[in-house]
Amino acid sequence: MDTEKILSKLGIEELNMMQQETAKAILYSPNDVLVLSPTGSGKTLAYLLPITERLKADTDELQAVVIVPGRELALQSQQVLANMGTGLRSMALYGGRPTMDEHRQIVKINPHIIFSTPGRLNDHLDKENVSVQNVEWIVIDEFDKCLEMGFRNEMSKAIERLGNVKRRVLMSATDAEEIPSFVNIRKVSRIDFLTDDEQVPDRVDINIVRSPNKDKLDTLQCLLRSFGDRSTIVFLNFRESVERTEEYLKSLGFSTSAFHGGLEQIEREAALYMFSNGSSNVLVATDLASRGLDIPDVENIVHYHLPLGEDAYIHRVGRTARWDAVGNTYFILGPEEYIPEFVKGTHSELTIPAKLPSPALPKMVTVYIGKGKKDKISKVDIVGFLCQKGGMDKKDIGKIDVKERYCYVAISRRCSRDVLKKTQGEKIKGMKTVVELVK
Secondary structure (H helix, E strand, C coil): CCHHHHHHHHCCCCCCHHHHHHHHHHHHCCCEEEEECCCCCCHHHHHHHHHHHHCCCCCCCCCEEEECCCHHHHHHHHHHHHHHCCCCCEEEECCCCCHHHHHHHHHHHCCCEEEECHHHHHHHHHCCCCCCCCCCEEEEECHHHHCCHHHHHHHHHHHHHCCCCCEEEEEECCCCCCCCHHHCCCCEEEEECCECCECCCCCEEEEEEECCCCCCHHHHHHHHHHHCCCCEEEECCCHHHHHHHHHHHHHCCCCEEEECCCCCHHHHHHHHHHHHCCCCCEEEECHHHHCCCCCCCCCEEEECCCCCCHHHHHHHHCCCCCCCCCEEEEEEECCCCCCCCCCCCCEEECCCCCCCCCCCCCCEEEEEECCCHHHCCCHHHHHHHHHHCCCCCHHHEEEEEECCCCEEEEEEHHHHHHHHHHHCCCEECCEECCEEEEC
């Protein structure tokens, strides 16, 4: 496997020290591996690069299982592997959709590696939908979260059934108090890049914003207006608060997406897609969005509600300053609120300007095209269609996501009206299709 070629595909110049040490431990040691490293440091690539060197692409056998706490991390980890272009087949398995549908895909794809939540993995093992006879690698990503009380029974049951595993790799941004015996971890190579004095990267500026009222919505909207079109995640502690806040911001003209555990799977995926492709500037979310979301270029993290503990704070702030980027975090404090004692580092008081612009529109919009994989549509087909029929320039086309029966495409807002007009009634690969704006 050509590591340099993979890094070039991913737009990465070189591996950081954590990734280098993880690769060395996985490739050249017989030990199990425990990796502790801050969020945004590239842990997914750190384990995938060396493990994929040890898997065989010329067989139909499942060889590695990656257990993750949620569907978003399963999907994003699978996407990292796909972008690496190793030739290895994979699937993301998670709740919220019929197990039978996933089974049909498993039979069709014959994955070499699966990324799965604990409960959904057990569902497939119960039904004998996957054979784990040849699984020699198990990765537990965000292992501190996976081993919390709500997951322990499912985790124990799943690991017990992976009886032929030879190597275990555990990844996390925070250290767990213990590693339960059912993980069966043996002699361990511990790679610890967590430091007591660096709670969050020094590339993140910490700011305090004072709200004169207990209800902080007006202060929030002023703060967001001061950001312009910069990408921002606003964290709240309750689903109802997320819905109330997003509705308020939308009524003022902000382009927002909402994300919490009470939404249907398709709604959550759509919200993340719109935010990650630049079609919405603001993601209003519970702490569900603080783990496993690898969305580049998030500049601002806003704590509308204070984080409930240090771990929650670390994971929230970990959504910005990914890799070597810089970022900002803002605490909106009401009249009787104080910055939590667990927040380390210097912070600044921010005064929001009195004169503010209107809410900024994002640079991109998302377009729905009513054909997908089932119609033999590829990303190349989409680009050709938009350029030839819609008169677009390639540089104005952003992220493309091809689903089974439809596609989402991010395109430049400034040319969207003209593109929609030109593509109405046109055919893609000889098939008439619907092209419309996603709102």
